[in-house]
Amino acid sequence: MNIGEVSTRAGLPAKTIRYYEEIGLIAAPRDTNGYRNFGAAELHKLTFLGRARALGFSIADCRALLALYEDQGRASADVKRIAQQHLARIDAKIADLRAMQDTLSGLVTACAGDHRPDCPILRDLGGTA
Amino acid sequence: MNIGEVSTRAGLPAKTIRYYEEIGLIAAPRDTNGYRNFGAAELHKLTFLGRARALGFSIADCRALLALYEDQGRASADVKRIAQQHLARIDAKIADLRAMQDTLSGLVTACAGDHRPDCPILRDLGGTA
DNA sequence: ATAAGCCTTCCTGCAACTGGAAGGTCAAGG
DNA sequence: CCTTGACCTTCCAGTTGCAGGAAGGCTTAT
Numbered sequence: 001m002n003i004g005e006v007s008t009r010a011g012l013p014a015k016t017i018r019y020y021e022e023i024g025l026i027a028a029p030r031d032t033n034g035y036r037n038f039g040a041a042e043l044h045k046l047t048f049l050g051r052a053r054a055l056g057f058s059i060a061d062c063r064a065l066l067a068l069y070e071d072q073g074r075a076s077a078d079v080k081r082i083a084q085q086h087l088a089r090i091d092a093k094i095a096d097l098r099a100m101q102d103t104l105s106g107l108v109t110a111c112a113g114d115h116r117p118d119c120p121i122l123r124d125l126g127g128t129a
Numbered sequence: 130m131n132i133g134e135v136s137t138r139a140g141l142p143a144k145t146i147r148y149y150e151e152i153g154l155i156a157a158p159r160d161t162n163g164y165r166n167f168g169a170a171e172l173h174k175l176t177f178l179g180r181a182r183a184l185g186f187s188i189a190d191c192r193a194l195l196a197l198y199e200d201q202g203r204a205s206a207d208v209k210r211i212a213q214q215h216l217a218r219i220d221a222k223i224a225d226l227r228a229m230q231d232t233l234s235g236l237v238t239a240c241a242g243d244h245r246p247d248c249p250i251l252r253d254l255g256g257t258a
Numbered sequence: 259a260t261a262a263g264c265c266t267t268c269c270t271g272c273a274a275c276t277g278g279a280a281g282g283t284c285a286a287g288g
Numbered sequence: 289c290c291t292t293g294a295c296c297t298t299c300c301a302g303t304t305g306c307a308g309g310a311a312g313g314c315t316t317a318t
Contacts, residue, residue, distance in 0.1 A: 004264070014265090019306060033314060035265055044255070051254045056229045059305070069251050079250050080242035087233045090226050097223045100185045104216045113209035121208050122198050125180045126173070133295065143296090148275060162283060164296055188274070 001038040003028075010046035017046060025049065025063060057086055130167040132157075139175035146175060154178065154192060186215055 007014045021028045021036070026045050028036040038046075048069060052062045061082055068074045103124075110120040136143045150157045150165070155174050157165040167175075177198060181191045190211055197203045232253075239249040 002265075013307080015307060016305080018266095023305095033265085034267095035314080047256055048254050051256070053305090054229075055233055055254075056226070065251070065254065068248075069255060072246060074246045074248070075244045076240050076246065076248035076250075077242045077244065079248045080237060080240045083233060083237050083240070083250050087230065087237055090230050090233065094223060094226050094230065097185070097219050097226070100183075101216065101219050101223065104184055104212060104219065108209060108212050108216055111205050111209045111212070113206045115204045115206065117201060117203045117205065119197075119203070119205035119208045121205075121212050122194070125177050125184075125194065126198060127176055127180070131296075142276080144276060145274085147297095152274090162296085163298095164283080182274090 001043065003036050003038070006038040006043050006046060009043055010050055012046055012050050020046070020049065023059065025059070025066070055086075056090060057082075061086060130172065132165050132167070135167040135172050135175065138172055139179055141175055141179050149175070149178065152188070154188065154195070184215075185219060186211075190215060 001009075003014045003017055007017060010017070017026075017028075017036075020026050026042055026049070028038060028042065031037045045066065048066060049062055052065055057065065064082055065079065068079050107121045107124055112118070130138075132143045132146055136146060139146070146155075146157075146165075149155050155171055155178070157167060157171065160166045174195065177195060178191055181194055182188075186194065193211055194208065197208050236250045236253055241247070
Protein backbone atom coordinates (compact mmCIF):
# COMPACT_ATOMS: atom_id res chain seq x y z
CA MET A 1 0.00 0.00 0.00
CA ASN A 2 1.37 3.38 -0.97
CA ILE A 3 0.77 6.44 1.12
CA GLY A 4 -2.18 7.58 -0.98
CA GLU A 5 -4.18 4.47 -0.39
CA VAL A 6 -3.36 4.26 3.29
CA SER A 7 -4.32 7.90 3.54
CA THR A 8 -7.83 7.34 2.22
CA ARG A 9 -8.28 4.13 4.18
CA ALA A 10 -7.11 5.60 7.47
CA GLY A 11 -8.83 8.91 6.82
CA LEU A 12 -5.64 10.85 7.49
CA PRO A 13 -3.89 13.27 5.12
CA ALA A 14 -0.67 11.96 3.58
CA LYS A 15 1.13 14.91 5.13
CA THR A 16 0.01 13.80 8.55
CA ILE A 17 1.20 10.26 7.97
CA ARG A 18 4.62 11.46 6.88
CA TYR A 19 4.70 13.65 9.94
CA TYR A 20 3.84 10.71 12.19
CA GLU A 21 6.66 8.77 10.65
CA GLU A 22 9.03 11.69 11.10
CA ILE A 23 8.31 11.95 14.81
CA GLY A 24 8.62 8.21 15.22
CA LEU A 25 4.98 7.51 15.96
CA ILE A 26 4.81 4.85 13.26
CA ALA A 27 7.28 3.03 11.05
CA ALA A 28 7.05 3.09 7.27
CA PRO A 29 9.08 0.49 5.41
CA ARG A 30 10.25 1.46 1.95
CA ASP A 31 10.12 -0.10 -1.47
CA THR A 32 13.23 -0.18 -3.60
CA ASN A 33 12.03 2.96 -5.36
CA GLY A 34 11.92 4.83 -2.06
CA TYR A 35 8.13 4.83 -1.79
CA ARG A 36 6.63 4.06 1.59
CA ASN A 37 4.96 0.67 1.61
CA PHE A 38 2.44 0.16 4.39
CA GLY A 39 1.04 -3.14 5.59
CA ALA A 40 -2.16 -3.93 7.43
CA ALA A 41 -0.53 -3.43 10.81
CA GLU A 42 0.54 0.13 10.02
CA LEU A 43 -2.85 0.96 8.59
CA HIS A 44 -4.39 -0.30 11.78
CA LYS A 45 -2.09 1.83 13.90
CA LEU A 46 -2.86 4.89 11.82
CA THR A 47 -6.57 4.31 12.25
CA PHE A 48 -5.97 4.00 15.98
CA LEU A 49 -4.10 7.29 15.93
CA GLY A 50 -6.84 8.96 13.94
CA ARG A 51 -9.43 8.01 16.52
CA ALA A 52 -7.28 8.99 19.44
CA ARG A 53 -6.57 12.37 17.85
CA ALA A 54 -10.27 12.80 17.13
CA LEU A 55 -10.87 12.37 20.84
CA GLY A 56 -8.45 15.19 21.43
CA PHE A 57 -5.51 13.21 22.80
CA SER A 58 -2.18 14.93 22.33
CA ILE A 59 0.54 13.35 20.27
CA ALA A 60 2.37 12.53 23.50
CA ASP A 61 -0.72 10.77 24.82
CA CYS A 62 -1.11 8.96 21.51
CA ARG A 63 2.42 7.70 21.74
CA ALA A 64 1.77 6.33 25.21
CA LEU A 65 -1.59 4.86 24.25
CA LEU A 66 -0.16 3.19 21.19
CA ALA A 67 2.61 1.65 23.28
CA LEU A 68 0.03 0.33 25.71
CA TYR A 69 -2.10 -0.90 22.84
CA GLU A 70 0.82 -2.95 21.59
CA ASP A 71 1.78 -4.19 25.03
CA GLN A 72 -0.21 -7.32 25.75
CA GLY A 73 0.89 -7.20 29.37
CA ARG A 74 -0.30 -3.67 30.04
CA ALA A 75 -2.42 -2.71 33.01
CA SER A 76 -5.71 -1.05 32.08
CA ALA A 77 -5.03 1.35 34.97
CA ASP A 78 -2.31 2.99 32.89
CA VAL A 79 -4.70 3.57 30.03
CA LYS A 80 -7.40 4.83 32.33
CA ARG A 81 -5.08 7.31 33.98
CA ILE A 82 -4.17 8.89 30.66
CA ALA A 83 -7.81 9.07 29.62
CA GLN A 84 -8.86 10.57 32.93
CA GLN A 85 -6.22 13.25 32.78
CA HIS A 86 -7.29 14.10 29.28
CA LEU A 87 -10.90 14.17 30.36
CA ALA A 88 -9.99 16.59 33.13
CA ARG A 89 -8.31 18.88 30.61
CA ILE A 90 -11.40 18.73 28.44
CA ASP A 91 -13.64 19.56 31.39
CA ALA A 92 -11.46 22.54 32.21
CA LYS A 93 -11.50 23.76 28.65
CA ILE A 94 -15.26 23.48 28.48
CA ALA A 95 -15.57 25.44 31.70
CA ASP A 96 -13.34 28.18 30.29
CA LEU A 97 -15.29 28.34 27.08
CA ARG A 98 -18.58 28.40 28.91
CA ALA A 99 -17.45 31.37 30.93
CA MET A 100 -16.51 33.17 27.74
CA GLN A 101 -19.79 32.13 26.15
CA ASP A 102 -21.76 33.49 29.09
CA THR A 103 -20.07 36.84 29.08
CA LEU A 104 -20.06 37.20 25.34
CA SER A 105 -23.63 36.21 24.74
CA GLY A 106 -24.71 38.73 27.35
CA LEU A 107 -22.75 41.45 25.64
CA VAL A 108 -23.93 40.49 22.17
CA THR A 109 -27.52 40.59 23.31
CA ALA A 110 -27.01 43.98 24.87
CA CYS A 111 -25.47 45.45 21.73
CA ALA A 112 -27.92 47.13 19.39
CA GLY A 113 -25.82 46.33 16.36
CA ASP A 114 -26.87 49.34 14.35
CA HIS A 115 -25.15 52.37 12.83
CA ARG A 116 -24.68 54.12 16.14
CA PRO A 117 -21.30 54.09 17.86
CA ASP A 118 -22.57 53.27 21.34
CA CYS A 119 -21.61 49.70 22.14
CA PRO A 120 -21.82 47.71 25.39
CA ILE A 121 -19.21 45.28 24.10
CA LEU A 122 -16.55 47.92 23.71
CA ARG A 123 -17.66 49.53 26.95
CA ASP A 124 -17.03 46.27 28.74
CA LEU A 125 -13.70 45.63 27.11
CA GLY A 126 -12.58 49.16 27.81
CA GLY A 127 -13.36 48.82 31.50
CA THR A 128 -16.60 50.80 31.49
CA ALA A 129 -14.74 53.74 30.00
CA MET B 130 5.92 53.97 32.99
CA ASN B 131 8.43 51.26 32.19
CA ILE B 132 7.35 47.89 30.89
CA GLY B 133 7.48 46.27 34.31
CA GLU B 134 4.97 48.60 35.84
CA VAL B 135 2.65 48.53 32.85
CA SER B 136 2.91 44.77 32.96
CA THR B 137 1.66 44.50 36.51
CA ARG B 138 -0.99 47.15 36.01
CA ALA B 139 -2.35 45.63 32.80
CA GLY B 140 -1.94 42.09 34.08
CA LEU B 141 0.01 41.06 31.01
CA PRO B 142 3.52 39.56 30.89
CA ALA B 143 6.22 41.93 29.66
CA LYS B 144 6.99 39.43 26.90
CA THR B 145 3.44 39.70 25.67
CA ILE B 146 3.56 43.48 25.65
CA ARG B 147 6.78 43.43 23.62
CA TYR B 148 5.13 40.98 21.27
CA TYR B 149 2.11 43.23 20.86
CA GLU B 150 4.40 46.08 19.99
CA GLU B 151 6.32 43.93 17.51
CA ILE B 152 3.16 42.99 15.63
CA GLY B 153 1.98 46.57 15.63
CA LEU B 154 -0.94 46.12 17.99
CA ILE B 155 0.24 48.92 20.22
CA ALA B 156 2.86 51.64 20.03
CA ALA B 157 5.57 51.98 22.63
CA PRO B 158 7.48 55.27 22.67
CA ARG B 159 11.05 55.12 23.92
CA ASP B 160 13.09 57.03 26.43
CA THR B 161 16.53 58.25 25.45
CA ASN B 162 18.01 55.16 27.09
CA GLY B 163 15.99 52.93 24.81
CA TYR B 164 13.52 51.84 27.47
CA ARG B 165 9.87 51.71 26.51
CA ASN B 166 7.90 54.47 28.18
CA PHE B 167 4.17 53.91 28.34
CA GLY B 168 1.51 56.49 29.02
CA ALA B 169 -2.01 56.10 30.38
CA ALA B 170 -3.44 55.62 26.88
CA GLU B 171 -1.22 52.65 26.13
CA LEU B 172 -1.93 51.12 29.49
CA HIS B 173 -5.61 51.45 28.76
CA LYS B 174 -5.23 49.78 25.39
CA LEU B 175 -3.27 46.93 26.89
CA THR B 176 -5.95 46.40 29.48
CA PHE B 177 -8.50 46.36 26.68
CA LEU B 178 -6.43 43.77 24.87
CA GLY B 179 -6.08 41.69 27.98
CA ARG B 180 -9.83 41.52 28.42
CA ALA B 181 -10.48 40.80 24.77
CA ARG B 182 -7.90 38.01 24.80
CA ALA B 183 -9.40 36.63 28.01
CA LEU B 184 -12.70 36.38 26.14
CA GLY B 185 -10.87 34.33 23.56
CA PHE B 186 -10.75 36.85 20.74
CA SER B 187 -7.94 36.22 18.28
CA ILE B 188 -5.22 38.77 17.77
CA ALA B 189 -6.80 39.64 14.42
CA ASP B 190 -10.12 40.24 16.15
CA CYS B 191 -8.37 42.28 18.81
CA ARG B 192 -6.79 44.45 16.18
CA ALA B 193 -10.19 45.12 14.62
CA LEU B 194 -11.87 45.69 17.97
CA LEU B 195 -9.17 48.07 19.07
CA ALA B 196 -9.55 50.04 15.86
CA LEU B 197 -13.30 50.25 16.42
CA TYR B 198 -12.73 51.19 20.03
CA GLU B 199 -10.64 54.15 18.93
CA ASP B 200 -13.01 55.13 16.15
CA GLN B 201 -15.61 57.45 17.61
CA GLY B 202 -17.68 57.17 14.43
CA ARG B 203 -17.89 53.36 14.43
CA ALA B 204 -21.12 51.46 14.00
CA SER B 205 -21.89 49.09 16.84
CA ALA B 206 -23.00 46.61 14.16
CA ASP B 207 -19.35 46.10 13.22
CA VAL B 208 -18.43 45.25 16.77
CA LYS B 209 -21.42 43.00 17.18
CA ARG B 210 -20.60 41.07 14.04
CA ILE B 211 -17.11 40.27 15.27
CA ALA B 212 -18.44 39.22 18.64
CA GLN B 213 -21.14 37.06 17.12
CA GLN B 214 -18.71 35.27 14.86
CA HIS B 215 -16.45 34.62 17.79
CA LEU B 216 -19.38 33.39 19.82
CA ALA B 217 -20.24 30.97 17.03
CA ARG B 218 -16.69 29.63 17.06
CA ILE B 219 -16.92 29.18 20.81
CA ASP B 220 -20.23 27.35 20.49
CA ALA B 221 -18.73 25.04 17.91
CA LYS B 222 -15.69 24.36 20.06
CA ILE B 223 -17.85 23.57 23.05
CA ALA B 224 -19.89 21.17 20.95
CA ASP B 225 -16.73 19.41 19.79
CA LEU B 226 -15.41 19.15 23.30
CA ARG B 227 -18.70 17.90 24.62
CA ALA B 228 -18.74 15.13 22.06
CA MET B 229 -15.25 14.11 23.16
CA GLN B 230 -16.28 14.39 26.77
CA ASP B 231 -19.28 12.15 26.21
CA THR B 232 -17.32 9.44 24.47
CA LEU B 233 -14.40 9.60 26.82
CA SER B 234 -16.34 9.63 30.04
CA GLY B 235 -18.22 6.57 28.86
CA LEU B 236 -15.00 4.79 28.10
CA VAL B 237 -13.36 5.83 31.33
CA THR B 238 -16.33 4.57 33.31
CA ALA B 239 -16.23 1.27 31.47
CA CYS B 240 -12.54 0.74 32.14
CA ALA B 241 -11.75 -1.23 35.27
CA GLY B 242 -8.43 0.52 35.74
CA ASP B 243 -6.71 -2.36 37.43
CA HIS B 244 -3.67 -4.53 36.72
CA ARG B 245 -5.39 -6.52 33.98
CA PRO B 246 -4.71 -5.77 30.32
CA ASP B 247 -8.32 -5.82 29.15
CA CYS B 248 -9.37 -2.26 28.38
CA PRO B 249 -12.49 -0.87 26.71
CA ILE B 250 -10.68 2.35 25.89
CA LEU B 251 -8.05 0.64 23.79
CA ARG B 252 -10.70 -1.63 22.31
CA ASP B 253 -12.60 1.40 21.13
CA LEU B 254 -9.58 3.19 19.75
CA GLY B 255 -8.42 0.07 17.99
CA GLY B 256 -11.76 -0.36 16.26
CA THR B 257 -13.14 -3.15 18.46
CA ALA B 258 -10.08 -5.24 17.66
C1' DA C 259 7.92 10.99 -26.10
C1' DT C 260 5.11 13.02 -23.18
C1' DA C 261 1.52 13.95 -20.03
C1' DA C 262 -0.84 12.88 -15.83
C1' DG C 263 -0.73 11.37 -11.47
C1' DC C 264 1.55 9.41 -8.18
C1' DC C 265 5.60 9.69 -4.98
C1' DT C 266 9.98 11.90 -2.58
C1' DT C 267 12.51 15.51 0.40
C1' DC C 268 13.09 20.00 2.22
C1' DC C 269 11.76 24.49 3.77
C1' DT C 270 8.46 27.84 5.34
C1' DG C 271 4.55 29.32 7.99
C1' DC C 272 0.71 29.31 11.20
C1' DA C 273 -1.02 31.38 16.68
C1' DA C 274 0.44 33.57 20.34
C1' DC C 275 3.36 33.60 22.83
C1' DT C 276 7.46 31.63 26.36
C1' DG C 277 12.22 30.82 27.78
C1' DG C 278 16.75 31.97 27.73
C1' DA C 279 21.20 34.04 26.40
C1' DA C 280 24.07 38.12 26.13
C1' DG C 281 24.42 42.50 27.33
C1' DG C 282 23.12 47.73 28.59
C1' DT C 283 21.15 50.89 32.55
C1' DC C 284 20.04 52.58 36.99
C1' DA C 285 19.68 53.25 42.04
C1' DA C 286 21.41 51.91 46.47
C1' DG C 287 24.94 50.44 49.63
C1' DG C 288 29.71 49.92 51.23
C1' DC D 289 34.39 54.44 43.13
C1' DC D 290 32.79 49.94 42.77
C1' DT D 291 29.70 46.48 43.05
C1' DT D 292 25.36 44.22 43.42
C1' DG D 293 20.84 43.47 42.00
C1' DA D 294 16.93 44.64 39.66
C1' DC D 295 15.60 46.46 35.92
C1' DC D 296 15.72 46.96 30.79
C1' DT D 297 17.23 45.75 25.72
C1' DT D 298 17.50 42.59 21.41
C1' DC D 299 17.63 38.27 19.24
C1' DC D 300 17.06 33.35 18.64
C1' DA D 301 14.86 28.98 19.52
C1' DG D 302 10.99 26.22 20.87
C1' DT D 303 6.12 25.13 21.51
C1' DT D 304 1.65 21.96 18.84
C1' DG D 305 0.39 19.51 14.86
C1' DC D 306 0.46 19.83 11.07
C1' DA D 307 -0.41 22.50 5.88
C1' DG D 308 1.41 24.61 1.65
C1' DG D 309 4.44 24.61 -1.86
C1' DA D 310 8.75 24.04 -4.54
C1' DA D 311 11.73 20.95 -7.07
C1' DG D 312 12.29 16.74 -8.64
C1' DG D 313 11.84 11.28 -9.37
C1' DC D 314 8.74 7.13 -10.64
C1' DT D 315 5.01 4.87 -13.24
C1' DT D 316 1.59 4.08 -16.46
C1' DA D 317 -0.93 5.14 -20.52
C1' DT D 318 -1.27 7.02 -24.84
